[in-house]
Amino acid sequence: MDELVNKRINEVLKGNHEAFEEIVTMFQHRLYQVCYRMLGNRQEAEDIAQEAFVRAYVNxxxxxxxRKFSTWLFRIATNLCIDRIRKKKPDYYLDAEVPGTEGLNMYSQIAATGDLPEEEVEKMETQERIQYEIGRLPDKYRSVIILRYMEELPLQEISDILELPLGTVKTRVHRGREALRKQMGNM
Amino acid sequence: MNTCRESMIHYMHAYLDGDISRDEERELKEHLAVCPSCKEMMDELQSAVSFLQFAEPVKAPEGFVSGVMDRLPKEKPKAGIHRLLRRHPLIAAAAMFIILMSATLFSSYNNQQFSVTKQPNLVIEGETVVVPAGETVKGDIVVKNGNIRIEGEVDGDVTVINGSKYMASTAIVTGKSEEIDKAFDWLWYKIKSTVKGLLPTSDTGKDGDSHTDSE
Known part of the structure; x- marks a missing residue:
């Protein structure tokens, strides 16, 4: 995989536009997934994940x-996500989906502004609930928890992606897990 | 809350990260067996993270790839050159050399001073150099920013830069004679003479008796 990626990158460096298309195809789902988990909104996730690929191309x-290409790519994407989260804190998406259609968007939007009453949370389906709980995590724990438990990356790789010392990553994983436990209580 | 928690919580996380020694793990397990509050906490931590692992993979929407390709900046030729220079330092060095070289050459082209190769029997009238009738000038003559009138004989090349040449009917030039008045001609001439200067020549003595002098 890495060898193939580096081959394509060398072609891109020589000016071959199409080789980059292959790279995007290879990584699109993983990158989109990270962005979606971080942002909790499909439109934004698509926008940021595409922007991350554009930045990767330009740079x-x-x-x-x-080094590992996916680490580098994830770093660009997580930085963009964190910037977006910081910028949009009080913002609200008007085109958030209506509950019942796909649900996820609305719940995660509410998650950004405040917590839902317990009976609402209990009615959620598993997938909605997962995204809701992640969305409730403070930003700095959210990124490590997503990379650790949804991307299932080793701690060292998370430290490379977020450019944080390994010790800091461990602490954030611990605190993130603790925050999740407190949020969720007895399930 | 009990006093055991602090170190046990640390062990719990170390255990969940697979970052625990055998002794610590045994200590943790023994503790969990006798401490219900720590056992409960451990279970909650484990179920919280295993709940996340139920997450279904999310796929990028249709048209994601083409969306990226549409957003890519169109390759500017300039960017291409930049990249080429960055990746091939030798080309960068060569480009730098050419830029500096032509800068020097052009700056000396723009030097508007009248000058002429000094030869013993040349007559200078203002900005016109005269080869008097009946005289023979031995060696090459280069006139810059001035004119030349040849009435006699020149045993060598005549070059006029930024000026004109009048040949009387009696004039004889044994070598080449040329007029240069455009920057590119001039550049070409300069390069030619530089190269000539670098190459070993058989008739080195010829250049020996002429030298350039500015007025």
Missing amino acids: IHTYDQK
């Missing part, structure tokens, strides 16, 4: 091929 010459 491809700065990528060190001795």
Whole structure:
């Protein structure tokens, strides 16, 4: 996989536009998923994940091929997500989906502004609930928890992606887990 | 709350991260067996994280890839050159050399001073150099920003830069004679003479008796 990616990157560096399309195809779902989990909104996730690929393309010459491409790509995406979360805190999406259609968007939007009453939470389906709980986590725990438990990445890789010392990542995983436990209580 | 919690909580997280030694793990397990509040906490932590692992994979929407491709900046030729220079330092060095080289050459082209190769029997009238009738000038003549009138004989090349040349009917030039008045001609001439200067020549003595002098 890495070898193929580096081959395509070398083609992109030589000016081959199409080679980049292959890279996007290879990583689109993983990158979109991280953005979606971070942001909890499909439109925003698509926008940010696409922007991350554009930035990767523009800065491809700065990528060190001795390192993992996915780490580099995830770093761009998580930074964009964190920026977006910080900027939009009080913002509200008018095109959030209506409950019952896909549900997820609305719940995660509410999650950004405040918690739902317990009976609402209990009515949620598993997938909605997962996104709701993640959305309630403070930003700095949210990113490590997503990378650790949804992307199932090793702590060292998370530390590379977020450019944080390994010790800090461990602490954030611990606190994130603790925050989740408190949020969810007895399920 | 009991006093055991602080270190046990640490062990619980270490255990969940697979970052625990055998001794610590045994200690934790023994403790959980006898401490219901720690056991409860451990169970809650485990169920919280395993709940997250029920998350179904999310897929990028249709048209995601083409959306990215549409958003890519169109490659500017300039960007291409930049990348080329960055990736090939030798080309960068060569480009730098050419830029500096032509800068020097052009700056000396723009030097508007009249100058002429000094030869013993040349007569200078204002900005016109005259080769008097009946005289023979041995060696090359280069006139810059001035004119030349040849009435006699020149045993060598005649070059006029930014000026004109009048040949009387009696004039004889044994070498080449050329007029240069455009920057590019001039540049070409300069390069030619530089290269000529670098190459070993058989008739080195010829250049020896002429030198350039500015007025």
